[in-house]
Amino acid sequence: MKLFFNQLLIVWIVYMIGTSDAELIARFRQGDQQAFKELVIKYQKPIYNVALRMTHSRAEAEEVCQIVFVKVFEKIDSFKMDHSFFSWLYRIAMNESINSLKMRKRLSGLDAVHTVIELNPRFELSDPIQEALMVLKPIDRAMIIFRHFHNLGYQEIAAILDLSEKKVKAHLFAARKALKPILLSMGVSNEK
């Protein structure tokens, strides 16, 4: 009977997390490095896009991706299988993007007297929407990114950012409202 319930629990966990993620995590926990690489390949694009949208810098987005997956690698044993893997991943990406922004702020006081070689220019996207997003507070920017660029549901966003669904909706509402005058000042409008 106990065995039956255990099996039922595993089936439920696999259902909750999505078959392939659960399998990959289980394989990786057993020492299969290829399984980790598959997780990287599967999630690097969304994570890179979240970081890029948050930081507006390709170099920093790459750095955030590295940190996120290194953290996943280190902490995978503490990940609870009844939680959503991608929510966990997105949350790390969000925290690391915010850390990266803080680091940039710390370094921004420097006056550039001369620059020898800039291999990774920080600001490369010339998208006015992205420029406008950077004016928003990080939390509001995150709402827009998750809801409109990644098509996540309110419940998923709430799980990632550890907020109530009500707060997610309120932030999203405020973020879209704040975005309008910023875009207008940049000459961007969707009015037909």
Next chain:
Amino acid sequence: MQQLMQNALDGSLNEKDKQVWEALLQSDPQVNAEYTVQKEMADLLQNSAGVEPPEDLTHTIMRAVHIKERVRKSTWRDRIPAVSLPTVRLRYIASFAAGAALVLLVMMTGFDDAFRFQPRQQANMSGALYDMSSAERRRTIDLESIQGGLSWHAYGQSIEIQLSLEPRLMSDILFTYAPEAIVLKSLKSESDVPFINLKVNSEQITWRCDNPCSYRLTFSTVTKEPVVLQLQLSQNDQIVLSQEIK
């Protein structure tokens, strides 16, 4: 009202709510204006496509993971064998003996003499303050144990610092020095690795390091007072540092 608007934006209104919502839109111009803004922004944002990551991102991530794994495996904790009970007893005895010796020292020399710190033994917020006196011309420090920051005093006309960095990940390096007391004379990369995002001013240098590399920094002091140099990393990277006073 906000719930209705949210559902309208999501396209998830049922027939009954749809009628209520349409009536509300017609009767309240403020709600109508707010909805127009929200709808316009939602439509605009929905058209933004994602960006393809660099082709070598998987390789870069896996390399960072392997470096991290290698560093983790080589830490001293992994190399120390499990402590057996006799060893613990031996440690108690050693601690007791050391304590007794300390009490004896205080009794013989007086408290002030026993605990008067020399300048080079001071500690600061970042964990360590190193006084590079002439007696100690070279010192190698593993920054991993200092939580990613290092400060030290330096005496002498010319200070040469050798930095050997083995970043686990891409890392921002921030070097700060006391204004007007010290001047950066040269900064060289000794491994033909070009500087990324290098910025220099009279108080700070910063650059980004994503490959193992060795750097040589030469400063000259314009004061006879001790000067302070500080080094910070964006992550807690492993860094080996040595300094020569000429």
